[in-house]
Amino acid sequence: MEAPNLASQLGRRVLVITPNSTEQAEKLLTLLKTGSAEVAAAIAVGGEPQVEKVLEGAHLARECKCDLVIGFGGGSAIDTGKAIAALLTNPGDIYDYLEVIGRGSPLTKPSAPFIAIPTTAGTGSEVTRNAVLASRNHEVKISLRSPWMLPTAAVIDPELTYTVPPDVTANTGMDALSQIIEPFVSNQSNPMTDAVCREGIRLAASALQTVYADGKNKQAREKMCLVSLFGGIALANAKLGAVHGFAGPIGGMFPVPHGAICARLLPVVMETNLTALLSRQPEHPVIERFAEISQMLTTRPDASAEDGIHWLQRLEQEINIKPLSDYGVTDTAFPDIIKYAGNASSMKGNPIQLTEKELYSILEKAI
Ligand code: NAD
Numbered sequence: 001m002e003a004p005n006l007a008s009q010l011g012r013r014v015l016v017i018t019p020n021s022t023e024q025a026e027k028l029l030t031l032l033k034t035g036s037a038e039v040a041a042a043i044a045v046g047g048e049p050q051v052e053k054v055l056e057g058a059h060l061a062r063e064c065k066c067d068l069v070i071g072f073g074g075g076s077a078i079d080t081g082k083a084i085a086a087l088l089t090n091p092g093d094i095y096d097y098l099e100v101i102g103r104g105s106p107l108t109k110p111s112a113p114f115i116a117i118p119t120t121a122g123t124g125s126e127v128t129r130n131a132v133l134a135s136r137n138h139e140v141k142i143s144l145r146s147p148w149m150l151p152t153a154a155v156i157d158p159e160l161t162y163t164v165p166p167d168v169t170a171n172t173g174m175d176a177l178s179q180i181i182e183p184f185v186s187n188q189s190n191p192m193t194d195a196v197c198r199e200g201i202r203l204a205a206s207a208l209q210t211v212y213a214d215g216k217n218k219q220a221r222e223k224m225c226l227v228s229l230f231g232g233i234a235l236a237n238a239k240l241g242a243v244h245g246f247a248g249p250i251g252g253m254f255p256v257p258h259g260a261i262c263a264r265l266l267p268v269v270m271e272t273n274l275t276a277l278l279s280r281q282p283e284h285p286v287i288e289r290f291a292e293i294s295q296m297l298t299t300r301p302d303a304s305a306e307d308g309i310h311w312l313q314r315l316e317q318e319i320n321i322k323p324l325s326d327y328g329v330t331d332t333a334f335p336d337i338i339k340y341a342g343n344a345s346s347m348k349g350n351p352i353q354l355t356e357k358e359l360y361s362i363l364e365k366a367i
Pocket of ligand 1: 019047075076122123125129131141160165172258259
């Protein structure tokens with residue numbers, strides 16, 4: 001694996017972030033001993049990344065005089081590491097920099113060198129410029145965001161994803177798929193993101209069911225790692241949409257895995273966006289893209305926009321995506337979810353501004 005070499009080039013004392021102790025994490029720590037950079041400290045991240053964990057990690061990294069951070073794991077471990085690397089070099093308090101619940105000031109210094117090693121195929125966080133953090137006190141998930149936060153290096157090894165269980169494979173895979181569909185219909189799409197989205201949608205359509213049914217399928221795992229990587233590139237350059245606009249508030253208020261929210265919302269948001277566009281902006285060029293997505297998903301050149309939405313609904317059943325009510329989401333929370341989603345940066349990429357009634361109906365269908 002490339003990690004020891006890269007670490008030796010980028011630092012002397014490393015803080016490693018891993019998911020709750022896994023065999024793979026032990027292997028990484030052993031492997032790093034073969035390089036010249038010393039593992040000075042390690043912390044485990046269980047569940048979604050919390051502001052408090054970042055503060056703990058940044059304190060530990062300073063105490064241990066770390067000059068390099070490695071985030072090994074799913075998006076939770078990577079985002080925790082990314083935020084710690086940013087705090088290592090930037091003065092002051094994390095709330096100086098957090099958006100929505102903090103002052104949202106820009107970082108003034110490049111983050112400490114940071115190596116991202118994803119072990120799930122979903123978030124693409126290894127190539128994005130933000131870390132999504134949950135704040136228990138505020139019951140929201142918000143971003144620490146800066147061009148300085150792009151990881152210094154990313155090591156993407158599909159074999160690391162072989163052990164991801166089917167439910168996490170399904171959720172993370174649907175997160176990846178939503179991150180190449182939303183930028184493709186985003187109002188900030190561009191020819192570069194269009195190209196990676198098109199390739200990513202085709203790859204996901206050919207691999208998602210397979211990785212769910214057969215987690216050790218080499219080709220399918222490889223494809224999903226690419227979908228995740230492409231999603232990260234696409235979202236960082238073209239924004240997302242209502243799926244991710246909702247995902248932050250719902251994930252902050254309820255213990256729902258990020259991918260599970262995206263999975264459940266994706267077909268509903270696509271259907272709502274399409275209906276809204278057809279009725280209010282029937283000449284909008286993005287309408288054609290919904291049909292193109294369908295043709296890529298179904299591999300049928302004559303597929304209509306609606307066929308793609310039905311394909312996604314069938315996929316959801318096949319890979320056992322659960323309604324959000326199974327995680328405790330109730331309609332009493334809808335007004336707050338809608339209020340917070342309105343401020344989310346992702347919502348600004350949605351191809352059409354949705355009405356409150358439409359937003360409410362998306363949530364009703366998803367729970
Ligand atoms: P995750 O990191 O929370 O991991 C999900 C579960 O899988 C955890 O229990 C983890 O321990 C386990 N796991 C990870 N790798 C494994 C492996 N190889 N084998 C077995 N189990 C493994 O989930 P995720 O979906 O990868 O990340 C979600 C987080 O990423 C959310 O907080 C979300 O908001 C964030 N996110 C960030 C960005 C970004 O650009 N920064 C983009 C999308 C999502």
